Amino acid sequence: MIYDVAIIGAGVIGSLTARELSRYKLKTALLEASNDVAMGATKANSGIVHAGFDAVPGTLKAKFNVKGTAMMAKYCEMLSVPYKNNGSIVVAFSEEEKHTLRVLYERGLANGVEKLRLIDREELVGLEPNIADEAVGALVAPTAGIVCPYELTIAAAENAVSNGVEFKRNCRVTGIAFSDGVFTLETTLGEIKSRYVINAAGTHSGEVSKMIGDDSVEIVPRAGEYFILDKAVGNLVSHTIFQCPTELGKGVLVTGTVDGNLLIGPTASDIEDADDTATTLEGLNEVKRLASKSCKNVSTRNAITSFSGLRAHAKSNDFIIGPSSANDHFINAAGIESPGLSSAPAIAVYLAYLICNDFEKIDLNPDFDGVRHDVFRFRHASDEERAAAIAENPAYGRIICRCETVTEGEIIDAIRAPAGARDVDGVKRRTRAGMGRCQGGFCGSKVVEILARELGKEVNEITKFGNGSFILFDKSK
Amino acid sequence: MINYDLVVVGGGPAGMAAALKAKEEGVEKIIILERAETLGGILEQCIHTGFGLHYFGEELSGPEYAEKFIVQVEASDIDVKCDTMVLDISDDNVVTAVNKTDGLVKIQAKAIVLAMGCRERPRGALEMAGTRASGIMTAGTAQKYVNLDGYMPGKKVVILGSGDIGLIMARRMTLEGAEVKVVCEIMPYSGGLTRNIVQCLDDFGIPLRLSTTVIKTHGRERLEGVTIAKVDDRLQPIPGTEEYIECDTLMLSVGLIPENELTKNVGIPLDRVTNGAVVDEMRQTGHKGIFACGNVLHVHDLVDYVTLEAQLAGKGAADYILGRTPGEAIYVAPQTGNGVRYIVPQKINIKNPNDVKLYFRVGKIYKNARVVVECDGNVLSSKKKVKLAPGEMENVVISADVLASMNDNSTLSVRVEE
Numbered sequence: 001m002i003y004d005v006a007i008i009g010a011g012v013i014g015s016l017t018a019r020e021l022s023r024y025k026l027k028t029a030l031l032e033a034s035n036d037v038a039m040g041a042t043k044a045n046s047g048i049v050h051a052g053f054d055a056v057p058g059t060l061k062a063k064f065n066v067k068g069t070a071m072m073a074k075y076c077e078m079l080s081v082p083y084k085n086n087g088s089i090v091v092a093f094s095e096e097e098k099h100t101l102r103v104l105y106e107r108g109l110a111n112g113v114e115k116l117r118l119i120d121r122e123e124l125v126g127l128e129p130n131i132a133d134e135a136v137g138a139l140v141a142p143t144a145g146i147v148c149p150y151e152l153t154i155a156a157a158e159n160a161v162s163n164g165v166e167f168k169r170n171c172r173v174t175g176i177a178f179s180d181g182v183f184t185l186e187t188t189l190g191e192i193k194s195r196y197v198i199n200a201a202g203t204h205s206g207e208v209s210k211m212i213g214d215d216s217v218e219i220v221p222r223a224g225e226y227f228i229l230d231k232a233v234g235n236l237v238s239h240t241i242f243q244c245p246t247e248l249g250k251g252v253l254v255t256g257t258v259d260g261n262l263l264i265g266p267t268a269s270d271i272e273d274a275d276d277t278a279t280t281l282e283g284l285n286e287v288k289r290l291a292s293k294s295c296k297n298v299s300t301r302n303a304i305t306s307f308s309g310l311r312a313h314a315k316s317n318d319f320i321i322g323p324s325s326a327n328d329h330f331i332n333a334a335g336i337e338s339p340g341l342s343s344a345p346a347i348a349v350y351l352a353y354l355i356c357n358d359f360e361k362i363d364l365n366p367d368f369d370g371v372r373h374d375v376f377r378f379r380h381a382s383d384e385e386r387a388a389a390i391a392e393n394p395a396y397g398r399i400i401c402r403c404e405t406v407t408e409g410e411i412i413d414a415i416r417a418p419a420g421a422r423d424v425d426g427v428k429r430r431t432r433a434g435m436g437r438c439q440g441g442f443c444g445s446k447v448v449e450i451l452a453r454e455l456g457k458e459v460n461e462i463t464k465f466g467n468g469s470f471i472l473f474d475k476s477k
Numbered sequence: 478m479i480n481y482d483l484v485v486v487g488g489g490p491a492g493m494a495a496a497l498k499a500k501e502e503g504v505e506k507i508i509i510l511e512r513a514e515t516l517g518g519i520l521e522q523c524i525h526t527g528f529g530l531h532y533f534g535e536e537l538s539g540p541e542y543a544e545k546f547i548v549q550v551e552a553s554d555i556d557v558k559c560d561t562m563v564l565d566i567s568d569d570n571v572v573t574a575v576n577k578t579d580g581l582v583k584i585q586a587k588a589i590v591l592a593m594g595c596r597e598r599p600r601g602a603l604e605m606a607g608t609r610a611s612g613i614m615t616a617g618t619a620q621k622y623v624n625l626d627g628y629m630p631g632k633k634v635v636i637l638g639s640g641d642i643g644l645i646m647a648r649r650m651t652l653e654g655a656e657v658k659v660v661c662e663i664m665p666y667s668g669g670l671t672r673n674i675v676q677c678l679d680d681f682g683i684p685l686r687l688s689t690t691v692i693k694t695h696g697r698e699r700l701e702g703v704t705i706a707k708v709d710d711r712l713q714p715i716p717g718t719e720e721y722i723e724c725d726t727l728m729l730s731v732g733l734i735p736e737n738e739l740t741k742n743v744g745i746p747l748d749r750v751t752n753g754a755v756v757d758e759m760r761q762t763g764h765k766g767i768f769a770c771g772n773v774l775h776v777h778d779l780v781d782y783v784t785l786e787a788q789l790a791g792k793g794a795a796d797y798i799l800g801r802t803p804g805e806a807i808y809v810a811p812q813t814g815n816g817v818r819y820i821v822p823q824k825i826n827i828k829n830p831n832d833v834k835l836y837f838r839v840g841k842i843y844k845n846a847r848v849v850v851e852c853d854g855n856v857l858s859s860k861k862k863v864k865l866a867p868g869e870m871e872n873v874v875i876s877a878d879v880l881a882s883m884n885d886n887s888t889l890s891v892r893v894e895e
Contacts, residue, residue: 300604306604387580390577398577438597440618444618469610471630473630474628475627
């Protein structure tokens with residue numbers, strides 16, 4: 001069996017591209033090294049849909065950001081993913097920084113960002129009462145928004161699989177050969193053949209492109225550390241609050257999340273290891289310090305958890321998107337750091353276009369349905385909807401996660417879904433079970449039980465996130 | 478809409494004792510709503526002994542202690558719904574609950590007793606650096622895995638926090654064949670009961686390292702080790718004192734938080750120190766007809782005191798339902814003096830005709846100190862204590878005579894004198 005397209009990496013780019021390709025009669029495989037989709041850079045970032053004033057005009061970042069952001073609301077609606085158009089604010093703390101705001105404003109205009117405004121301190125305080133006393137002015141971007149990056153990715157992968165894409169987890173690509181117009185991918189699941197390959201391997205995309213002799217993709221993993229704070233302080237700010245950008249990125253932000261928490265971070269430090277998501281005391285302290293620079297009353301006393309995410313930063317400082325110089329059937333989608341999430345819907349469409357354009361004739365998939373149906377969320381449902389759902393499936397009447405009000409029915413749905421959850425963290429990202437204040441203290445063991453039952457495994461075979469992340473050992477005495 | 482005189486939220490030791498007391502006091506229609514599959518609450522996983530010494534005068538295991546109440550509840554006409562989660566309590570005391578068989582249910586209650594217990598503080602609240610490997614869990618979760626599910630959550634264990642659950646789990650894991658390498662406590666003293674330090678650590682040769690915390694976790698998939706370090710007076714890690722300890726499991730016993738989400742949603746005022754509701758001597762909250770008791774009100778170290786407190790709440794709810802309250806209340810709020818972190822109840826109705834016990838905790842360890850109770854400038858009592866510790870709840874009695882002598886301008890305070 002030869003696939004038409006093999007996508008390496010089921011992050012936001014790989015998964016959204018898979019969904020785009022499922023519009024056509026193509027045999028597409030989505031290959032993921034981990035036990036789940038969205039396990040790399042996608043899992044842990046700020047979740048911001050950027051307005052598009054940061055990128056230098058003419059770059060791929062500028063081009064895809066504004067297009068992707070414009071697509072996002074509709075995209076999320078089709079996939080039943082929460083999206084909020086909360087707007088963003090860049091704060092200046094000095095006259096010099098006010099000048100930076102002016103530069104960003106001009107850039108925004110050049111990139112086609114709409115509704116940008118420069119405001120003074122008085123108006124800023126009116127918009128954000130908790131802004132720091134030192135703030136002197138701001139740039140407001142009403143088109144910016146927030147989305148949950150892994151939820152978007154899970155939804156897109158699920159929809160892609162519903163439309164015929166094959167998802168292969170624990171499938172790490174270790175080598176690539178090419179002959180007679182066909183790539184042979186050596187993977188941990190055996191050989192996979194495909195006519196086209198899309199390299200969406202995130203922090204590993206440099207290694208993957210080297211497998212076909214393309215040395216041009218140079219990726220530096222750049223770590224960013226965050227705190228998630230309790231929903232009790234989720235309303236500290238209404239916009240996403242940025243500081244003026246530095247060479248390493250957009251700096252530490254303070255923002256609400258679509259789930260109602262408060263997110264502060266990230267730091268930015270280049271590291272060696274493309275999988276190192278350990279947090280550091282220094283990093284976490286820096287997040288606290290810098291977040292407090294933007295806003296009053298930011299206290300990590302309300303911290304639910306801290307985490308570190310990795311950005312796939314390209315040395316070239318721009319996205320690397322397009323056919324490789326070594327083989328034009330091998331398409332790179334690499335160096336996708338901020339504004340990568342915002343750009344993702346547009347990048348996916350472009351990558352699908354590159355593939356389709358290469359075929360002489362390509363048929364549409366007549367069964368394609370881009371809408372993700374039937375996502376029941378107990379905590380968002382009305383009493384009537386809840387009663388109706390329980391009448392149909394009593395498992396919706398059993399609360400497993402108290403903090404986030406997640407039912408057994410939703411957890412079973414998450415496991416049975418296309419490209420569904422196979423581990424505790426997978427259930428958590430799909431349903432929010434274990435994501436609340438107690439961090440799975442009560443529901444963790446119940447989720448393990450449900451996973452074991454649904455997957456026909458023993459509880460001590462269930463992992464936190466695949467591989468060796470087992471939770472339980474042998475039976476006790 | 479279903480009607481009940483009394484809805485008890487939570488079927489652990491507090492909820493059961495409150496319901497039984499209310500029944501005894503003459504309340505007719507009572508229902509207990511419990512989110513777990515069975516009554517008993519957290520006692521069901523506490524298979525060690527040490528329960529009941531004060532209340533029953535005998536040493537029982539957790540399930541045995543619970544069973545004594547479960548039997549009484551079952552023998553009574555108190556309704557019980559398990560596997561049932563309360564989602565909301567309205568301002569006019571309508572309880573919304575959900576379960577698999579009844580679906581979404583609304584119950585109009587005359588009075589409500591909140592007995593939801595507490596949860597453990599998770600890792601996130603600790604600002605511990607490092608990886609997010611599996612094998613990091615709260616001690617209570619580990620206890621459930623071992624005692625209820627029958628699986629070992631670890632082989633080589635480090636425990637952070639010397640609260641009672643951590644101490645109990647150090648012994649439990651050792652008995653199950655695991656190697657407990659060390660128990661670290663960030664404070665210069667243990668937050669657990671002295672008897673647990675002796676029986677769970679000393680007897681098994683498990684080291685307790687005070688003023689020490691875990692600063693980093695290691696291992697990509699399963700935990701492989703932790704870095705521990707000494708801390709200074711401000712609880713900050715001291716550079717140069719770091720030490721790596723190989724382990725596959727880190728258990729956290731770093732504090733308990735009363736589960737007051739429902740309480741907050743009704744708008745009931747909370748005490749910033751206890752994280753529980755502000756209550757009067759009958760455990761009535763700031764919302765008329767809503768009472769609270771047990772670990773949802775303040776974290777107890779002994780279930781025996783939970784039972785006693787719950788009986789007060791049950792009696793209070795019964796008096797409220799049956800209209801036996803002595804007219805308009807006159808409240809006096811006992812003040813926390815030197816060394817006293819909190820007092821429950823936070824206010825006393827001086828019209829109460831009975832003695833009132835004030836439960837309190839101290840902020841640090843005292844040796845040969847005095848507990849002084851003062852009313853309107855007069856010392857009511859000054860009792861010598863060999864040892865006072867934050868981990869052990871203390872109490873003093875305010876007699877009915879003293880209450881009768883007080884007026885609405887009276888002051889009452891408890892303090893420690895060294």
